[in-house]
Amino acid sequence: MRAIEIAGLEKVYNAGFWRKRSKRALRPLNLVVEEGEIFGFLGPNGAGKTTTLKILMGLVFPTAGSARILGLELDDPRMKAQIGFLPEQPYFYDHLTAQELLHYYGQLSGVHAKQLSRRVEAVLEQVKLSNSANVQLRKFSKGMLQRVGIGQAILHDPKVVFLDEPMSGLDPMGRREVRSLIEDLKARGKTVFFSTHILSDAEALCDRVGIIHQGELRGVGAVAELTAGVHGKVEIVWHGATVPAGIVTMGAECRSAGETMRVIVPEENQDAALEALRRERLRLISVVPMRSSLEDYFVAQLGVPLKSEVVSFRS
């Protein structure tokens, strides 16, 4: 069965005091996610990732189009009982403890009272919060809140888990833990749909990715398929501090590392770069082909990115 089916989903906001200015947050979006896959929904800030997730959660109403999750309508309580959701940068209830929070959510999700305590204990163990179970959430760090957030999303053993920027604000250890949790979910046959702007995480985790920009889906597919179409690059390292004129004219950024110089050029410029080095009798150290990354595909799809987007994608 298809876990998620999105057909022509559109969202236009009416902005301004008289609500006459329209802002198109989502252009007609068509997307299918199969059961059991980890799907990464990628895009810069403001691309429409969270809007899409909110429509799927029934928090925002679409202007047009429809979507189904596990074959059921978005407002069907039977569907809601089978999904879990972690919003971006959640805070939860200040005066509840982690244990109380999970109990509360478990009750609302219809987890049987007899199983609830065991399930809460198991989830706290899974997200490594057993030692903080009785601490009020207002004393939790950002990383701990993120983990309890994942806990509430998986507590009732949903079939599909939606995570909005699950790595947001986490240190490298925290991100590793979340990655491990997502991999564990996949191993248990769950479908995971997560949005992120950290491309390396998507590359490492996802079976397939979808890239959205300015409300429009620009590409969908397995990472390997998407990056195959991007022209490769080559890293050239030589001895010395001089940059040949032929390489300067390519506009490539050269970096010095001690007694060597390093440059990355498109594959098609490799021969010209090597010829430039040969003419100036510079000693070549290495020529290493570089695998196209998702970032390369992303930049290629979105055209010339804004500097801030490049910075966030390299975070």
Place this chain on the structure above:
Amino acid sequence: MNSRVFHIATNTLREAVRDRVLYNLIGFALLMSAAAVLVGQVSIQIERLVVINLGLTAVSLFGLVIAIFIGIGLVSKEIDKRTLYTLLSRPVRRWEFIAGKFFGLSGTLVVNTFFMAIGVFAALAYVSHHLVGSDVGVLVALYFIVLQFVIITALALFFSSFSTPIFSAIFAFWLFVIGSFAQDLRNFAAMTHGLTRWLATGAAYLVPNFSTLNVITQAAHGEPVPSQLILFNTGYALIYSVAVLSAAVLIFERRNLK
């Protein structure tokens, strides 16, 4: 009661009880009751009157502050903290959320009123040295104050469903003030003609009639409250609250939670 509504109500009560601001307000109210005892001792022969007046006014005022202060944030706070997103992604319908919040805050106010009432009766017992039969009027006055809180809670929740906390507080507070003069507004409407009469009458019946729910003066003077008034006010508070909550649900059901 629907189990999800019950769980949301219980959680709302728990959150309110653990919020220290509540304790400060209850403390203040109890302080006022204690102050009433001192004032009563200065006013000879009318100690009971002063204690009941001041005490019940303190209960009413501080309860109103609690109702508005917590009520205005019931929805907006859940949106800001994104807890509403995790709630509504579960099999929780939007009306269940509103209903749960309403019962939770109403329950909180009933508990608060109970503790503040203990303060008033303690003060009364102190100045009178014993409780008398006419003190039942104080119980009725307290019951009517609880009915006021129920209406205010519904109104705060109504405004919270679409407005910001600050505007919700302003609207709820001004409705309480105007509602306290609802009878005067109706009398004014009766004296006008034409369109003014239409508008004034509409406004008079639209605003909650808090004046009929205020029997503090009668309780202070030991005057009995007719049982018909008790029945009427109970029915009125129930119907008015249900109407306001229904409007809150209608608005909230259609709201995009950006």
